Amino acid sequence: MTYQPVPAAAAVPEVSLGDAFVTTSVDAVVNWARRNSLWPFPFGTACCAIEFMGMVSSHFDVSRFGAELVRFSPRQADLLIIAGTVTYKQAPVLRRIYDQMLEPKWVISAGACATSGGFYDCYCTVPGIDEIIPVDVYIAGCPPRPEAFLEAIVQLQGRIDRESRKERALMGTPA
Amino acid sequence: MSAPIKPGLAADALLALLAPLGGVRDEADRWGLTVRVDRERLRQALTLLRDGADARFDQLLDVCGIDYLSYPDWRDPRFAVSYPLKSTVFRHRLTLKVLVEEDDVAVPSVHDLYASANWAERECWDQVGIVFQGHPNLKRLLNHHEFVGHPLRKDYPCQKRQKLSVNDPMIDQLTAKLIALGYQVLEAPVATAGLPLTTHGPIKETVS
Amino acid sequence: MRVKKPDGEIVDLMTINIGPSHPATHGTLRVFAALDGETVAAAVGEMGYLHRGFEKMVEQGTYQMVLPFTDRLNYCSSMMNNIGFCKAAERMFGVELPERCVTLRVILLELSRMIDHLVCNGANLVDLGALTNFWYFFNPREQVYTIWERLCGARLTNTVTRIGGMYRDVYPGFEQEVLAVVTVIEDATTEVLGLIERNRIFIDRTRNVGTMDAAGAISAGWTGPCLRASGVDRDLRKDEPYYGYETYDFDTVIGTTGDTYDRVMVRMYEIRESAKIVRQAVARLKPGPLNCADARLSLPSRNQVYHDMEALINSFKLIYEGVRPPPGEMYDAIEAANGELGFLIVSDGGTNPYRIKVRPPCFTQWAAYPDMLTGSMVADVASSLGSINIIAGELDR
Numbered sequence: 001m002t003y004q005p006v007p008a009a010a011a012v013p014e015v016s017l018g019d020a021f022v023t024t025s026v027d028a029v030v031n032w033a034r035r036n037s038l039w040p041f042p043f044g045t046a047c048c049a050i051e052f053m054g055m056v057s058s059h060f061d062v063s064r065f066g067a068e069l070v071r072f073s074p075r076q077a078d079l080l081i082i083a084g085t086v087t088y089k090q091a092p093v094l095r096r097i098y099d100q101m102l103e104p105k106w107v108i109s110a111g112a113c114a115t116s117g118g119f120y121d122c123y124c125t126v127p128g129i130d131e132i133i134p135v136d137v138y139i140a141g142c143p144p145r146p147e148a149f150l151e152a153i154v155q156l157q158g159r160i161d162r163e164s165r166k167e168r169a170l171m172g173t174p175a
Numbered sequence: 176m177s178a179p180i181k182p183g184l185a186a187d188a189l190l191a192l193l194a195p196l197g198g199v200r201d202e203a204d205r206w207g208l209t210v211r212v213d214r215e216r217l218r219q220a221l222t223l224l225r226d227g228a229d230a231r232f233d234q235l236l237d238v239c240g241i242d243y244l245s246y247p248d249w250r251d252p253r254f255a256v257s258y259p260l261k262s263t264v265f266r267h268r269l270t271l272k273v274l275v276e277e278d279d280v281a282v283p284s285v286h287d288l289y290a291s292a293n294w295a296e297r298e299c300w301d302q303v304g305i306v307f308q309g310h311p312n313l314k315r316l317l318n319h320h321e322f323v324g325h326p327l328r329k330d331y332p333c334q335k336r337q338k339l340s341v342n343d344p345m346i347d348q349l350t351a352k353l354i355a356l357g358y359q360v361l362e363a364p365v366a367t368a369g370l371p372l373t374t375h376g377p378i379k380e381t382v383s
Numbered sequence: 384m385r386v387k388k389p390d391g392e393i394v395d396l397m398t399i400n401i402g403p404s405h406p407a408t409h410g411t412l413r414v415f416a417a418l419d420g421e422t423v424a425a426a427v428g429e430m431g432y433l434h435r436g437f438e439k440m441v442e443q444g445t446y447q448m449v450l451p452f453t454d455r456l457n458y459c460s461s462m463m464n465n466i467g468f469c470k471a472a473e474r475m476f477g478v479e480l481p482e483r484c485v486t487l488r489v490i491l492l493e494l495s496r497m498i499d500h501l502v503c504n505g506a507n508l509v510d511l512g513a514l515t516n517f518w519y520f521f522n523p524r525e526q527v528y529t530i531w532e533r534l535c536g537a538r539l540t541n542t543v544t545r546i547g548g549m550y551r552d553v554y555p556g557f558e559q560e561v562l563a564v565v566t567v568i569e570d571a572t573t574e575v576l577g578l579i580e581r582n583r584i585f586i587d588r589t590r591n592v593g594t595m596d597a598a599g600a601i602s603a604g605w606t607g608p609c610l611r612a613s614g615v616d617r618d619l620r621k622d623e624p625y626y627g628y629e630t631y632d633f634d635t636v637i638g639t640t641g642d643t644y645d646r647v648m649v650r651m652y653e654i655r656e657s658a659k660i661v662r663q664a665v666a667r668l669k670p671g672p673l674n675c676a677d678a679r680l681s682l683p684s685r686n687q688v689y690h691d692m693e694a695l696i697n698s699f700k701l702i703y704e705g706v707r708p709p710p711g712e713m714y715d716a717i718e719a720a721n722g723e724l725g726f727l728i729v730s731d732g733g734t735n736p737y738r739i740k741v742r743p744p745c746f747t748q749w750a751a752y753p754d755m756l757t758g759s760m761v762a763d764v765a766s767s768l769g770s771i772n773i774i775a776g777e778l779d780r
Contacts (some may be wrong), residue, residue, distance in 0.1 A: 047458035057521040072406040087317040090432045122436035180622040206713040239740040291604025294750035317431040345415040354427040357389035
């Protein structure tokens with residue numbers, strides 16, 4: 001039997017509308033929305049917070065990446081950026097904030113102190129916040145340049161692009 | 176208050192001022208003037224320095240605790256508390272120093288003479304362990320309230336970490352403050368137990 | 384919390400934590416307040432959320448290793464901390480710095496003071512809701528950061544001084560860039576003052592808010608712009624001048640009532656006074672040696688090291704052991720952006736400091752702050768907190 005082309009009218013109705021429709025997967029749309037509208041919670045404790053403020057300012061402008069809307073309530077934010085040293089006194093506070101955030105949520109550990117305690121190897125400093133909360137992206141630097149913060153956000157966006165709702169559901173977190 | 180600062184007393188005159196109270200020049204300070212006094216005379220000395228018409232040391236800059244445990248060839252008592260003083264009227268400066276024995280680590284508090292002494296003494300107690308007698312609220316300031324020990328003592332290992340499980344609710348301090356302001360507390364709130372933080376990993380003891 | 388007020392009325396006070404995670408508390412300060420409606424009946428404060436053990440850490444290394452730790456004290460004006468510590472250590476050695484070093488340090492001190500005031504006022508205005516000024520202030524700060532980067536490689540935590548001199552000399556074009564950025568900062572200050580100085584909203588929110596009278600400020604140990612805003616004309620640059628400050632033509636800015644408005648304005652006008660000093664200092668910058676030639680502090684030249692045994696040993700000891708101040712103890716201070724930043728150094732003659740106590744200027748401000756809040760409104764908590772410029776790195780060390 002020779003190939004018979006499908007008549008246009010019998011094809012999918014959307015074809016008649018031309019380029020007005022794009023087909024994709026639910027994951028892609030959801031991830032695209034999430035990565036381009038990250039609302040940071042700046043948990044800034046020390047010097048890295050000043051560079052975070054520099055990143056948010058007009059010169060480096062994190063608004064280009066959709067992440068300009070800093071929200072100081074964990075209920076409204078989805079990106080926790082810990083910028084600065086976390087001490088043992090601060091640790092329960094940090095955990096509480098992380099627990100109060102709703103899924104989906106991501107964590108960026110900015111700077112040497114948040115990542116590993118920095119050069120404060122002493123009695124009061126938590127040697128890295130990953131002792132307390134899970135971290136998605138680590139930024140090295142003391143303090144890291146604002147460009148490094150932006151690179152971290154771009155990397156995080158790349159990670160979000162690769163997420164899948166089915167995996168999230170399997171892990172027990174809300175999709 | 177907007178007058179230009181006046182010259183003030185020279186070192187000899189300040190020493191003469193404190194000599195009746197047993198003030199002796201501390202030889203360790205070869206740059207400024209540090210005077211050692213006994214802790215029994217501390218309050219008297221500070222009152223004299225603060226209110227004396229030629230002295231007018233109206234600012235206590237700091238309360239600094241020093242632990243001389245590992246100082247080479249130290250024969251004096253183990254601890255010292257330094258009180259750097261400053262005047263807003265005269266240009267002179269003075270540091271008072273009190274030596275404290277290891278087995279009787281107490282110094283009279285001067286929080287009523289200088290408002291800045293309140294928290295400065297708290298920090299000195301927190302870090303070095305000097306007890307300030309008569310202090311209204313000698314609690315931890317820099318370290319958390321579950322901390323045991325005094326980290327700036329020379330026998331406290333630098334990397335000995337101590338976890339905190341629940342933050343200080345501070346209800347007792349607040350009720351004390353309200354009572355001091357004339358309120359009568361009929362029903363104090365009970366601290367809602369914050370979730371104890373048990374998610375720390377094992378504390379890695381790094382040995383220097 | 385059920386209480387009986389002093390006038391006999393029985394009310395339920397609400398106890399609330401303001402901080403340590405709060406937009407206005409800069410992440411590490413906590414106020415536990417009892418509220419009677421919108422009024423703060425009583426408040427107690429807590430600190431130590433950024434206590435990083437500066438004083439214990441510096442005992443573990445040499446005197447040069449103290450410098451990066453000092454950067455992170457008042458991280459908005461790191462150079463002032465560097466210079467403060469180096470000045471104290473140099474006084475212990477009893478050295479005179481060459482004129483070029485002194486003039487350069489004055490330029491860096493005053494430019495750091497300017498950017499510290501920009502952060503303080505910018506953040507304070509953000510807490511009040513005036514966001515535009517934040518951008519206006521942070522853009523010149525980026526230009527200053529570019530200068531810092533060209534000078535020493537780091538934007539924020541500079542470590543630009545060494546005991547006995549500087550890390551390195553300035554790059555060609557430094558003077559022009561500094562003068563240009565000073566003009567930019569002055570223009571930004573003028574723009575912001577135009578927005579807030581006679582702004583009804585700003586005045587209503589800051590006049591007679593967080594007032595501290597002169598006697599209370601003096602007893603509480605306040606120094607710096609907060610003390611000057613309360614009407615007390617004390618500035619270490621005028622009272623106990625160092626680095627030739629007595630030869631510069633500038634004024635100290637004094638407030639009248641000691642409220643938040645005065646504190647903000649004192650800092651704004653101090654930016655202009657610092658600009659004057661920077662211009663005069665740049666005009667005086669002449670070529671010459673940068674580091675003092677004292678053998679206890681400065682490395683001998685390579686030529687000497689290769690040909691002279693004494694110089695070889697000197698170089699070896701300086702690199703291997705670091706500098707060793709003579710034994711003794713001493714307190715020294717500079718006029719930092721927040722007030723009197725003091726260092727009480729106890730030296731045992733060895734390579735490591737025996738004890739260094741930092742006297743942070745904002746410690747006294749924070750200690751007095753919860754009492755300032757009694758009787759004020761909750762909204763005033765944020766505005767008065769921003770005006771006393773608490774930098775947690777310095778406060779908690």
